[in-house]
Amino acid sequence: MKLPDFDYHSPTSLDEAITLMATPNARVLAGGQSLLPIMAFRLAAPSALVDLRKIKGLDKIEITQDAIHLGPMVRWRDVERHEGLAAALPLLTQAMEHVAHYQIRNRGTVGGSLAHADPAAEFPGIAVTCDARIHLAGANGKRVVAAGDLFVGPLETCLQDGEIITSIELPRWPQARRWAFEEFSQRRGDFALAGIALFYDLDGERRAQNVHIGVIGATDRPRRLPGAEAALNGQALSDEVIAKACAAACAEVDPPTDIHGSAEYRRSLVGTLLQRALVKASS
Amino acid sequence: MRTVNTYIGSPVERVEDYRFLRGEGQYVGDLVREGQWHAAFVRSPVGHGVIRNIDCSAALAWPGVKAVLTAADIEGEIPKIPFRRPNPTIGPYAQPIIASGKVRYFGEPVAVILAESAEIAEDALAAIVLDIEQLPAAIDRQTCMSDKVVLFDHPGSNIATVFHANKGEVDAAFAAADVTVRGQFSTQRQTALPMETRGLLAEWDPKSNHLTVYGAAKLPFFNRKTMADLMGLPETAVDYIEVDVGGGFGARGEFYPEDFLVAFAARKFHKPIRWIEDRREHLTAIGHSREAECDVELAFSKDGTLLGMRGDLFVNVGAYVRPNGMTPVRNAAQFMSGPYRIPAIHLQAHAYVSNKTPAGTYRGPGRYEGSFFIERLMDLGAARLGMDRLALRRRNLVTDAEMPYPLAPVLPSDGRAETNCDSGDYRVCFDKCLEEFGWAQKAEFDGKLIDGRYHGLGIACFIEGGASGPSETARMEIEADGSVAVYAGSSAIGQGLETVLSQIAADALEISIDRIKLYHGSTTYLKEGWGSYGSRATVMGGSAVIDAATKLLEAFKVAAASRLKLDPSELTIVDGVARAKDGRSVPFDEVASMEIKADGRFDNWKPTYSYGTSAVHLAVDPGTGHVDVIDYTIVDDVGRIINPLTLHGQVTGAVVQGFGSAFSEELVYDADGTLLVGSLADYLIPVATDYPHVHCVSMESFPSPINPLGAKGAGEGGIISVGGAVANAVASALRDFGVQPSRMPLNPQRVWELIQDGKKALAST
Structure with missing residues (x-):
């Protein structure tokens, strides 16, 4: 698990970085917390790393x-x-x-x-x-x-x-926006087996509007859950409404199975976490 | 004036820590030799296959690559690694030091690349072209035991050995039983995972025909003999040098194929060869353990008295039988009865080979597995009997009056068929554990849903074998400055050996501990020695140190007496000074030039048995299946506590390791025999923040009668009962769903599945 051979550049301007990135098979180094392990595992072997750390203003x-x-x-x-x-x-x-x-x-x-x-x-x-x-x-x-x-x-x-x-x-967000983040991983800090980020606004009659629900871990990429959002938009959040949204969420995710969790388990987690997030956001 | 036994029993801080905390530890990875070459291993990418061709030409042409070795470079028959615990049937299953003809597990070494840097050696791995014709793999018990896929044409069966543990008349016991309970359980494949991966530095001196291997751990003397035999050298032509070791836990320090190949390359090319295992190869190459299943039955009379135990155990030992590969199998059969009085036992333990990494020992080998099995059965038995699970256990725990208590002998014998529990009253720790844990107060939470989580209590009892024979040695020499050099045959694998043996030596010599200099673990110090395994170093090494100290003081007395022209009987020794009645005295340093030294030795085949009870309170999140350990209490009796600080650290560490076994660690293979676990993101060991509430209490109520210290092997015991205690608590927490865990680990998905299955079963009734 040693890094393969590569060139290293640390340009001081974005233009310079863009020029260097024209090198075939060059990759940006921006912290390296995922890229370097992948290289050590020989799953990636870029010809050059272009480190952004010396370019002023990129950490603003x-x-x-x-x-x-x-x-x-x-x-x-x-x-x-x-x-x-x-x-x-x-x-x-x-x-x-x-x-x-x-x-x-x-x-x-x-x-x-x-x-x-x-x-x-x-x-x-x-x-x-x-x-x-x-x-x-x-x-x-x-x-x-x-x-x-x-x-x-x-x-x-x-x-x-x-x-x-x-x-x-x-x-930017309106002040009164409701939100919650729920995630489950086996140990604290591990990759999420599933996670839910959500927010919504309340209208004058305390009905949810502009519902945004995102899922991680249980899908091949982070994505919104339009079915669950539709089940909530225009509704006051009751147990029944929440249950419907969770059922919709479980139905619309297509989780992968791997050694950390089966599709069925991850699907269930999406429902559990969405339910918990909605309860938290609405209380 | 000093008093005797100041250090033993005191919380002496670890003398090792001064060095480690300043970053001054020297591990094998810190060693660098002028002109050294680095080794990288080409490993089988498949679980089972026929090697058609290994094309090394591109790798040999790689800039910086010095040589490539394959089986073709070994003259004559490929040597096989000998067994530490042989038996009549395992011969054909020994592991060759490199694959030839066939590969039998994912990760088996097929070639070694030697290069001027580790990076280049690793780069060149990709340039080796392996032509391997893949064969169907034997992965699961059914395939392996039916011999559908056979690993070895001779003897043509995957069953390496069947051990029998027999005691009393088991059929009669079952015929007389009022209640029987039967269950099928399994524990998962794991590895010990020392934080420091393996590593070796081998040097060959062509002038003196001498091989020196750095990176020894656990068994330097056995490994020296093995190496010498495999290389056709006299034992005196090989030395094993121990440097700092970052954990062993039964796996690190056994003789592996890489040990031979690195040394072979050093001898062949006259170059220092260094190899440091990386984590990914560690997971495929170091001994695995714990993949065991059982189908076992207990017989009770209606008052809860245990009458008998019978059934079968099945242990997947991987592709070859390694030097200690049979230890967990025979241990599971012998120690499954644990601390309980069972007059009639018949267990058959089947060791079968498979296309997985060969197995060896992991802390509490066979004992963890057996404890999980019987502790689950005890809870099921209590339910069947309508008895309280605490009362059922207490009734059957072995008492002081029954000592020495014989366990079931195991055949075929590896020289240690029979064993007796040495001392103790197993009810004492049991009662103390309930009190320390506060079982009576916590019982109100048991099985209750509180704030969305189901709470449960669990209990499990254990015995821990220690003080493995046959012998240990030590030598002492008075140094010019009046200090005493202690050379010990035991090895340090991170357990605090230097501290503990220094305490024992200082007390035995009745001098201050800072006058002790401890040297250990290398074959250069002593002609003969054994090492650190089976919870033996404190008892065996410590007893050898006491013997050496007694003899050293006698030799010192004789020397001092000759100097004072007195008879030795006229002298008393206090604090390293021999004093005569007339006021004259001779201190240690004055006789140093007379080369005062003594050899000590302790021979003993009888193991010690620490014992104890653990109790756990946990909470299960039914939505995620996550289990939170709220409180874990373990009480053990270790005969005599040498150092409460190191003991406490060892027990706590063992318990937390046990949580890894119970909840998360698992080495998963696919059907073709590919190991799917490649990093610590896949192999989930406990981290520091996962289990904050572990409470350890150690007692010394019943010293061991079989060694001068009265001490018992200790620390390892912490891991043994974790699986049973946790699984019993999960069952208790989830009683509303009728959950009865039978397969480990209880990771969140499995717990969630148990709840779903329970719900379905309830809905259908």
Whole structure:
């Protein structure tokens, strides 16, 4: 489990990084908490690593009137400890509790997590649930993709060769928004067997509107659960309504079976966690 | 003036920690030799197959690669690794030091790459072209035991041995029984997982024809003999050197194929060869353990008295029988009765080979498995009898009046067929455990749904064999500065050996502990020695140290007397000084030039038996199947406590390791024999924050009569009863669903499935 041979670059500007990324089979190094183990296991053998750590400004957290902007090199500990974020997007701060262990949270980054696209990772789930917009830059210019379109499959994104995530933009929340994050893993910090991120707003008659439910761990990529959302939109959250939403969620996920959990078990977890999240959000 | 026995029994802080906490530990991975080559092993990518061709040409052409070895480089017949505990039938199943012709498990070594760096050696692994024709694999018990797929053409059967544990008239016992209870249970394949993976550095000195192997652990003397035999060298031409060792737990330090191949390469190429196992290969290569099933029955009279036990055990020992591969199998048969008085026993333990990594020992070998089986049956028996499970156990625990209490002898014998429990009253720890745990107070939670979780209590009792024979040695020498060098045949595998033997030596010599210098584990110190296995180092090594100390003091007395021109009987020794009545005295350092030394030895085939009881309170989340251990209490009697700090640490560690067995660790194979577990993200060991509430209490009410310390092997016991206690508590918690766990581990998915099955069964009645 030694790393294969590779070239290492640590450019000081984004332009330089984009130029270096034109090297065939180059990969961005943004914390390395997933990429380096994968390389040690010889599951990836990039020709070059382009480390973003020396590029100024990529670790910025900016909260404006309309949006939260996270630089790709924002580390989990930066998110965890940012007071403004805890108020502006409490769902994200809450999810951080489940991200691996503190040693990993000291190094792992939001951009790295999105690009790695682990279906069990928390941040991609938050990005999808919260309608994040992902800003990309490459040799062919800049573009923006919706988080929901970024993830194609397990460890697979729509990023083109040489493209770098330059910023993650999350819409601001109304103060009164209801939200919850629930995850289950066998040990604290392990990959999620299933997880649910959700929020909704209440209308004047305390009916749920604008319901967003995202699932991680129990699907091949983070995704929304439109069936469960539809079961809740326009409804006051009663036990009966929650039960219907959970049944819809279980029906619309298609979990994988592996040594950590069967499809049937993961499907059931989705229902259990959604039920718990809805109870928490509504209380 | 010092008093006798100041150190033994005191919480002396570990003398090792000073070094470790400053990062000054020296593990085999820290050793570097000028011009050393690095080894990487090409391992079988399939569970079962015929080797058609191994093309090494591309690897040999790889820049930095020095050589590649395969079976073709071994002259004559491929040597097989000998058994530590032989028996008449296992001969054909011994493991060859490299695969030739056939591969029989995923990860079996087929070639060795030698390169100037470990990175290059690993790079070149991908350049070896293996042509292996895959064969159907024998993975599960049915396939293996029906000989549908046979691993060895000779003798043509996958059954390596059937052990019989026999005692009393079992058929008569069952005929006379009022109540019988029968069950099928299983424990899962695991490994010991020492934090430091294996590693070796071998050096060959062509001038003196001498081989030195660094990285010894557990059994330096046996491994030296094995190495010398396999290499056709005299034993004196081989030395095993122990450096710091990051855990053994029964698996690290046995003789493996890599041990031979690294040394063989050092001799062939006259180069120091280093190999450090990585975690992924560790999971495929080091001894596995614990894959056992049973179909066993207990017979009771209606007052709950145990009358008999009979049935079958089935142990998957992997592709070959390793040096200690039969230990868990025969142990499971002999120790399944545990601490209970069972007058009639007939168990057959079937050891069968399969296309999986060969098995060996893991802490509490066979004992953990057997304890889980019988403790589940005791709870089922109590329910059948309509008796309280505590009362049923207490009635059947062996008492002081019955000592020495004979366990069922096991045949075929490996020289240790018979054994007796040495001392103790097993009810004492039982009662103390209930009191420490607060069973009476906690009983109100048992089986209750509280805040969404089902609470349950469980109990299990155990005995722990220790002080494995046959012998141990020690030597002492007075040094020029008046300190005493103690050379011990026991080895340190992280258990605090230096501390404990120093305490014993200091007390025996009646000097301060900082005058003891302990040297251990290497074959260079002593002509003969054994090592650390079977909870033996404190008892066997400690008793040898006492013998050496007694002789050293006699030799010192003689030397001092000759200097003072007195008769030795006229001297008394206090604090390393011989004193005459006339006021003259001779201290240790004054006679150092006279080379005062003594050899000590302790021979003993009788094991010690620590014993104890553990109780657990847990809560089950029915939605996720997650089990939270709220409180775990273990009370053991270890005969005599040498160091309460190290003992407490050992017992706590063993309990937490047991939680790994009970809840999460499992080595999973697919039907073709591929190991699906490749990292610690797949093999879920307990982490520091998982189980915060473990409460250990140790007693010394009944010293062992078979050694001068009165001590018993201890620490290992903590792991033995965890599976039974936990499974019983899960059953108790989930009684509303009729849940009766029979298969381990109780990971969240399995617990959830048990609840679903229970719900379905309830709905259909």
